[in-house]
Amino acid sequence: MVGLGANFSFFTEGTSISMKRKLTAILERTPHECFARNLLDPCDLPPIEVDLPREEAHGDYATNLAMTLAPLQRKKPRDIAEKIVACLDDSECVIERTEIAGPGFINFFIRKDYWPLLLESPDRLKEDYGRSDMGEGKKVQVEFVSANPTGPLHIGHARGAVTGDVIARILEASGYDTRREYYINDAGNQMNLLGTSIYHRYRELFGHREPYPENCYQGKYIIDLAQKIKDKFGDGLLKKDVDEAVSACTDYGAAEIMEGIKDDLAAFGVTFDCFFSEKELYKDNGVERLIAELSEKGFIYQDGDTLWFRTTAFGDEKDRVVVRENGEPTYFAADICYHKNKFDRGFDLVIDIWGADHHGYIPRMYAAIQALGKKPEALKIVLVQLVNLLRDGVPVAMSTRAGEFVTLREVIDEVGKDAARYNFLMRRSNSHLDFDLELAKRQSNENPVYYVQYAHARIASIMRTAKERGYSIPSYRDVNPSLLTLDEERELIKIINRFPDVVEGSARTLEPHRIPFYCNELAAVFHSYYNKHRVIGVEEELSLARLFLVKIIGLVLGNGLKLLGVTAPERM
RNA sequence: GCGCCAGUAGCUCAGCUGGAUAGAGCAGCGGACUUCUAAUCCGCAGGUCCGGGGUUCGAAUCCCUGCUGGCGUACCA
Numbered sequence: 001m002v003g004l005g006a007n008f009s010f011f012t013e014g015t016s017i018s019m020k021r022k023l024t025a026i027l028e029r030t031p032h033e034c035f036a037r038n039l040l041d042p043c044d045l046p047p048i049e050v051d052l053p054r055e056e057a058h059g060d061y062a063t064n065l066a067m068t069l070a071p072l073q074r075k076k077p078r079d080i081a082e083k084i085v086a087c088l089d090d091s092e093c094v095i096e097r098t099e100i101a102g103p104g105f106i107n108f109f110i111r112k113d114y115w116p117l118l119l120e121s122p123d124r125l126k127e128d129y130g131r132s133d134m135g136e137g138k139k140v141q142v143e144f145v146s147a148n149p150t151g152p153l154h155i156g157h158a159r160g161a162v163t164g165d166v167i168a169r170i171l172e173a174s175g176y177d178t179r180r181e182y183y184i185n186d187a188g189n190q191m192n193l194l195g196t197s198i199y200h201r202y203r204e205l206f207g208h209r210e211p212y213p214e215n216c217y218q219g220k221y222i223i224d225l226a227q228k229i230k231d232k233f234g235d236g237l238l239k240k241d242v243d244e245a246v247s248a249c250t251d252y253g254a255a256e257i258m259e260g261i262k263d264d265l266a267a268f269g270v271t272f273d274c275f276f277s278e279k280e281l282y283k284d285n286g287v288e289r290l291i292a293e294l295s296e297k298g299f300i301y302q303d304g305d306t307l308w309f310r311t312t313a314f315g316d317e318k319d320r321v322v323v324r325e326n327g328e329p330t331y332f333a334a335d336i337c338y339h340k341n342k343f344d345r346g347f348d349l350v351i352d353i354w355g356a357d358h359h360g361y362i363p364r365m366y367a368a369i370q371a372l373g374k375k376p377e378a379l380k381i382v383l384v385q386l387v388n389l390l391r392d393g394v395p396v397a398m399s400t401r402a403g404e405f406v407t408l409r410e411v412i413d414e415v416g417k418d419a420a421r422y423n424f425l426m427r428r429s430n431s432h433l434d435f436d437l438e439l440a441k442r443q444s445n446e447n448p449v450y451y452v453q454y455a456h457a458r459i460a461s462i463m464r465t466a467k468e469r470g471y472s473i474p475s476y477r478d479v480n481p482s483l484l485t486l487d488e489e490r491e492l493i494k495i496i497n498r499f500p501d502v503v504e505g506s507a508r509t510l511e512p513h514r515i516p517f518y519c520n521e522l523a524a525v526f527h528s529y530y531n532k533h534r535v536i537g538v539e540e541e542l543s544l545a546r547l548f549l550v551k552i553i554g555l556v557l558g559n560g561l562k563l564l565g566v567t568a569p570e571r572m
Numbered sequence: 573g574c575g576c577c578a579g580u581a582g583c584u585c586a587g588c589u590g591g592a593u594a595g596a597g598c599a600g601c602g603g604a605c606u607u608c609u610a611a612u613c614c615g616c617a618g619g620u621c622c623g624g625g626g627u628u629c630g631a632a633u634c635c636c637u638g639c640u641g642g643c644g645u646a647c648c649a
Contacts, residue, residue: 055592064591067629077629102592103629148649188649306647317575317645324647331649359576360644385577386643393583426597427585431578432642439584439598443611446598450611462608469608505588517586520596531604531613550608572611 018501019094019118019494023050023061023108026090031069033087040083043072052498059099059107060494066104077104115493116481116545122496122552123476130503130559135176139346142168142178144353145265148185149257150194151219153264153408154398156355159424159433160384161408162565164353165270166425166512167382169563174507179273179347183338186254187278188331193217194257195250199237201226202249206235225253264408269417269565281337287329290337291322299371309336314367336368343374350378351510356385356430382510384429390436406437415441418566422449425564426516448520449566452557455523457572458530459554466536466547474548483545488529492553495522499556503563512564519560526553 027048034040046068053062066081073080081100088095094114099107122129144164147157164180172178185191197216201223204212216222229237229252237245258275265271281287291307294300299310300322307323309332322333342350354361362381369379389396389406398405411420419440426448427433439446463473484493499518506514535546558568 049591051591052588053592054594058592062592067591070629105592185649190649308647321647326647328647330647335649356577357643358649362576383577388642431585434584436584445611447611448597451597454609454611458609458612465608501588509589513586514588517596524596527612528614530608531610534608536608572609 017121018497018499019110020050020052020061020498020501022094023063024048026088027063027065027084029089030084030087031065033089034083037087039087040069040073040075040080043069045069046072053107058101058105060110061108062101062105063108064105066100066106070104080104081106112485112490113482115490115497116484118493118497119481119549119552120476122499122555123548126555127559127562129555130499130563131173131175132500132504133175134504134507135171135174137175137177138348140171140176140178140349140351141181141342141345141347142171142351142353143181143183143342145261145270146183146185147261148188148190149254149261150190151217151257152221153261154405155389155408155411155435156387156398156405158268158408158411158420159387159429159435160353160355161265161268161270162421162424163382163384163429163512166515166564167351167353167510169565170503170507170512170515173503173563176349176507180271181274181276182272184258184275184277185331187282187334191250191254192246194253195246195248197222198225198229198249198253199242199246202229202237202245205230206238221257222253225249225256228252228256264412267412267417268408269421276338276341278334278338281334281341286341287333287337290340291329291333294322294336294371297371309333309364309368309371311364311367314363314370316363316367320364332364332368335365336372339365339369339379340372343369343372343378348378349380352379352381354381354383356383359383380510382429385432387424388432388434390434390439392438393436396437411437418453419447419449421564421566422452422516425512428511428513448516450572451527452516452519452523452561453567453569454572455526456554456557456561456568457570459526459550459557460570462535462547462550463554466543469536471536471544471547473551474544476548479545479548480541481545481548483542484549486533488525488532489546489549492522492525492529492549495525496552496556499560515560515563519557519564522553522557522560526550526557 027050028045031040031045035042046065049064049068051062051064053059066077066084069080070077078100081104085098085100085106088098094110096109096111099109101107125131142164145153145157145161147153153161168178168180193216196213200210200212200216203210205226226249229249237248240248262275291300294309299313301308301310305325305327306321308319309322311320312318320332321330322336323329339350352365365381366376366379370376389398396406415437423435423440424433443450445451466473484490495518502514502518506512533546535550536543538546561568
């Protein structure tokens with residue numbers, strides 16, 4: 001490390017700065033230098049992109065800046081590239097050499113002895129490594145699950161739950177002031193149906209043998225709820241009139257089910273800052289006042305007894321009813337009101353996690369928030385595709401109506417929280433997912449969650465052994481990082497260095513699946529390294545350096561798993 | 573019919589929002605445990621990126637079109 005170090009601003013940075021970000025910063029300055037030297041004509045700059053080339057021969061990083069600049073400059077990309085290279089301001093001497101290649105790529109080769117120095121940042125930042133201030137403290141709300149309390153959560157809710165939860169975790173880590181919210185749809189006629197269902201079962205418990213309505217909820221949990229009511233109130237409800245009794249059943253059942261939902265979610269590692277009741281919206285005529293407000297703005301028109309919202313004004317394919325012929329507001333009316341409420345609470349960005357079967361609802365929601373005077377960018381809707389549940393490759397038939405479904409609780413009990421979460425998170429939320437119960441609970445190499453956890457446990461084991469043999473676990477300042485010269489070590493460092501970029505990209509795109517992919521890659525290179533080279537038992541100074549490197553790998557894996565809400569075990 | 577989402581190795585999926593010779597896991601075949609955890613590693617094999625056009629220096633990625641699958645198309649939530 002001779003000649004390096006003195007002028008490293010790197011070490012004074014408060015947040016994680018990846019090499020990619022550093023090069024991006026250099027490249028942002030460079031064209032201006034070219035302008036100043038009259039090498040290029042002043043023009044607007046395209047976004048700077050720094051890529052990781054697939055081929056090692058193409059350097060550690062590459063940019064297409066010369067090619068994107070070419071049409072603006074009316075010059076050949078390779079000529080532009082030469083000028084950019086001439087104006088690079090690499091005050092820290094991180095670039096060993098550059099190369100102009102292919103149609104006009106600029107390839108960067110980083111000084112080999114620079115890489116190990118990049119381990120200072122994660123060692124200093126620890127749990128904060130990977131965090132950024134990208135969100136600049138903006139207030140963002142993530143609303144997810146939001147299942148109505150008519151029954152326990154089932155497997156279909158699980159994917160949405162974990163997706164919303166992890167998006168919230170990623171946004172938190174990226175400097176957003178994040179709130180998680182569950183919207184309780186407890187005002188519609190589904191709730192009435194719940195009460196009716198419970199009431200029927202309740203009467204059955206007293207020997208009333210009426211036929212059970214087919215449209216009522218069929219699950220056994222309805223009978224359990226009826227039994228609880230019987231235990232608590234005896235035959236009290238039989239004496240009341242039907243409406244009153246049903247209403248009591250609804251209230252009791254919804255509250256009870258909601259408690260169960262909260263418990264199941266907690267067991268799944270999913271928590272909320274706020275449970276927002278739909279009923280809240282109807283207080284003080286909130287929904288009516290909203291419709292009046294939209295009416296004043298000219299977005300509402302009447303047709304017979306029905307009130308329509310002119311969502312076509314914002315590109316929806318047809319207008320939508322907000323007040324039915326019978327005078328009842330629609331679910332949509334309440335949902336507009338709810339979103340207004342969200343923005344009134346000061347959120348800069350509102351994120352809705354929806355099941356993909358609601359995708360037809362998107363245009364009208366965007367119409368609604370625009371009618372409320374919000375920009376479309378203020379709302380982001382993440383669609384989570386439906387889960388195809390399998391057991392040993394055979395589809396599991398499910399029917400909510402018939403009460404035949406695999407509950408979230410059963411999945412947690414059977415396959416475990418970590419395996420379930422990881423399996424849901426491995427795939428882009430926007431693509432269909434096969435979830436095989438047998439595969440997910442199998443503790444084998446077919447199950448990717450253990451691959452990453454195993455790497456973490458393995459590292460913990462190395463640390464334990466090292467301590468037993470008299471080493472103290474070193475920090476950056478305790479080691480000579482220049483001893484980490486192996487190709488594998490450089491590769492590990494590069495991956496470690498990429499972590500902040502991965503988290504940022506994940507936050508920007510609202511794509512949690514990038515984190516498990518990253519963790520998998522880091523674990524893979526580590527496992528390979530472990531099998532090929534020894535950490536403990538080589539020359540002492542080298543052992544210390546490797547011990548340090550491995551410690552940092554464990555740290556990053558731990559940070560990654562934490563973002564996923566998956567346990568990072570010390571032993572397996 | 574119309575709309576949305578998908579179609580990439582035998583299977584399940586990535587592919588960094590247009591970059592250089594398309595990747596991973598599993599399954600298959602052949603190897604590695606007296607060593608810091610073999611839930612691991614090493615090697616081999618595996619491709620018409622659904623088909624067809626187009627856009628440009630350059631397409632799995634963008635546009636058009638056809639095919640296939642899922643979902644949606646309510647005064648349900």
